[in-house]
Amino acid sequence: MQEFMQQVVSGIASGGVFASLALALVLIYNAMGLVNFAQGEMAMFATFIAFTLVDHGLSYWIAFPLTLVIAFAGGVLIQRIVIRPVERAPVLTLVIITLGLATLVNGAAGFLWGYIPRAFSSPFPVSTISIGGVVASLQDLGVIGVSAAVLVLIYLLLQHTTIGLSMRAAAHHPEASRLLGVRTSWMLALGWGLASAVGAVSGIMVAPVLLLEPNMMQSIIIYAFAAAVLGGIESPLGAVIGGVIVGVTVNLAGAYLPFVGGDLRLAVGLAIIVVVLILKPNGLLGRPSVRRV
């Protein structure tokens, strides 16, 4: 039982990582109806920036928010330069552009920092504490804490500030928002910036565990897709719930199902995606969409 709870806690920690990246995906989907296939690579790039800052002597707790700001700026830039010219293009064009972006960012990271995996030191001590008989690592608890804090902040931003309201309005109904004085194009850019920053949290949280290298986020993004799809791709809360469920499920499957083992855990993520899309395409918290002729 104890080991089970430990796997669950560890799964929740992974879930926090997946949830953050999934939230980024949801933010962009809500703004543009597009799944950003480059989200994982952007997160990885931001993590490398954090690594460089820490390497140059900055304390982790200064580098972390600074990286988020840089990631935010990067997201805005990408939206302005790459996405804005093709805002109204069909889905396929946008998908390929995000794929191209993913390739580009991955290659750029490889060029700037090389492909050798590096250790990314975690600010949380490696020790464990015991809560009611269950041993949980401080690393895991730290990840859960940070992810939760970021998610709560995003929630507060979107629901309880004027600018959050403007962003939601611009995503929901661009024409009406424009008439009400909302600068919709910049709201879109803000959305990308925010998504990029949230994705960066995901990358920074997972780097100590996975070792930092350009291909680090390629499996995480699959789990993030699973989380977003499970929660409902338009629902930020769904992304969080989905993330936790995916994290716990994948962990438990890896630990207790013999044929899954270590290498097929990603296939569990795929299986979740397929099953959810077949049984409940709108996810747990999504709303069914109406198709017009």
Next chain:
Amino acid sequence: MLVVAIFFIGLPSVATNFQTFEWAEVLIFAIAIMGLNLLVGYSGQLSLGHGAFMALGAYTSAILIHRYHVDYLATIPAAGLLTGIVGFLFGIPALRLSALYLALATFALAVVTPSLIKRPVDLTKGTEGIVLRAPVPPFGLQMTSEVWLYFLTLGIAAVLFWLAWNLVRHRPGRALRALRDGEVAAAASGINVAGYKTLAFGISAFYAGVAGSLYGIATAYVSPDSFPVSLSILLLVGTVVGGLGTIPGPLLGGIASFFLPILSQQWVPTQTWIPAQVASAIEKAGPAVSYGALLIAIMIFAPNGGVGLIRAGYGILQGRLRAGDRGTGQAPPDAQTI
């Protein structure tokens, strides 16, 4: 059309063995892209996972040749058929997915494919891969293995292109295009949407399977790492860059898929208008950066791909020639309507 035929038939006589082999790979890509084009361009279903189908075809052939000692020529249709059936079955749940979700699910499939291949180790030999012998020309024909391979691929490609062209010209093609442009309206007009969509998946997978099989035979080696997610992305890119929803598109797409990653690295240093430091930085950065940037640029400036550009150019030319007829200034219809 004739020019293309002459070019391809005459190629081996002027090219080196290695170049002939390269062009055989171009044709293999073209076959896979033709399949993907039928799915994406004509039936409007987005698949980022066709590398997985190629892997299935390649491994089917490899296992049949290696384990069961089947003649390699016979394995090609077998691989295609098996992959086609799997694709058809895959198309059934895919019916319920909108374009974006389908892209997501197939992307996940493409990422997971290498690990799925590695699992059944006694069948697929895991990471070791399966080694095959180079194909020997039959009937004692006097040609090198590469040239024989090239003509084999050319023949199969020609047949498959002709089949696709016929499909598109007749009722199934019209049905596919109808449901691509407006599924609800198509269904209301009595088109069996589900049937045609799964059929499109099946046929498209068949093409990918044949291409995969040829790929395995050509390179004489299959391994899980021959089919990473970048292959699936490359196929989709080739489809769009060549020209979606057209028949000559996949041929251009095959050429682009093969040469784009190679050329994007080699092209930059030759451009004298790029400042030297920028050029050298790009060159050192590796193919991924230039490839990604080129991809984005193509999508922004020429989303209808090569065929679209050619058609647009032709349209402009026609407009200029018909100087006295300036009344209608209509642009040619948009080939990409997903």
